[in-house]
Amino acid sequence: MQKVNLLLVEDEPFLAKVTKESLEQLNYSVVHATDGKKAFSIFQNQLFNLCIIDVMLPQTDGFTLVKQIRALGSQVPILFLTSRVATKDVIEGYQSGGNDYLKKPFSLEELYLRIAELIKRFDSKVITKEEILMIGRYHFVASKQTLQNGTDLVRLSHRETQLLKLLYEHKNALLERKQALITLWGDDSFFNTRTMDVFITKLRKHLSSDRDVEILNVRGIGYKLIC
Template sequence: MFNLLIVEDDERIAALVKRGLEEHGYTVTVAYDGISGRKLALNNAFDLIITDIVLPKMDGLDLCREIRSEKPGIPIIMLTALGTTDDKVEGFDAGADDYLVKPFEFRELHVRIRALLKRQNSNKNTQGFLLKYADLEMNLHTKIVKRNNKEISLTPKELNLLQYMMQNPERVLSRVEIAEDVWATTFDTGTNFIDVYINYLRKKIDRDFDTKLIHTRPGLGFIFKKG
């Protein structure tokens, strides 16, 4: 049985989501403002957190950052009425694993929850803790990334994207695959947030090195390979 936290100031939405999740066997705790949500999140063992962005006392972005700094491994889904590419990037930069725009169907939220919990359990069961490709390495336990022994600072979402690419080297990864496997969401052709994060990674992983590892395949997607 999974233990979930909902941080949502709209009592009607919170009650609907709570009831739906409990019907599927989850244990659900609700907080109605960011400060209460932070206290519950940091003092209890939750398997996943769902938070609105616009909250009283502390907004969901700051809440996400504080949770992520203390508990980097816990999956976080953001709920919001804001759906532009910039809004999504801001949410992912704060540390969210997924982003769902209101209004949404409960069924879609449940699919996202199951995908993140499945990925979380898969990561826990990963046998090898050190990924290596060319002169790049990632420690899955410490989340430290180095290239040519130089440490590189990445956000949680950049780490997830790089991990996925390092685990799938030398094959073309479509935007649809990346959206589903890294963001646990359906790729929206109206946004370019995947390209935004690919560019973020390029600046940190490739820009200062002669050998480039992240390459674009026009019309197809991206490939992680030497040269």
């Protein structure tokens, strides 16, 4: 069974070391970052089941980091660890996109329970092989809105994910333009047609590193995903 992947963002060395080692003893896989800027870079290039984030961080503070993560469209559960216990700070934590708030100092036992509960609540299970759709050399996971080729990972928007999934369901066959528009946008107006063309262009760019993958435009009729 694959491990659950956690991102720990904590700049206090001793606390980070104890927390990371304790979680690894429980069979979690833990990636540690010491500042918000580095953490965001790591998050964009790896898949995580849950993030544990301190608020007072160098480079980028925890609240801002979580806003950046949510701006990517990610719904990964996030647990704040912080000594900032004022009500306004707790409120800001939730408003920024956090899902739970554990005040320092905390017991490791309580941390374990909070992590387990968040993972259970958000059904943040490890990705199974059945969830990974192969598009050429790309691994496409619709539930995570990710497209990955080796170490290169793209976090797709919700609409990009919907459109790519629809194309995949019709791979190597014609997806009629009208069908796609009705399914995803609700009507086939001129504005929605132009909008879909923009998303097709974005998906072509995301898939451009594999020459065996193409999204063909069948003029006036629709699109065909070749893979």
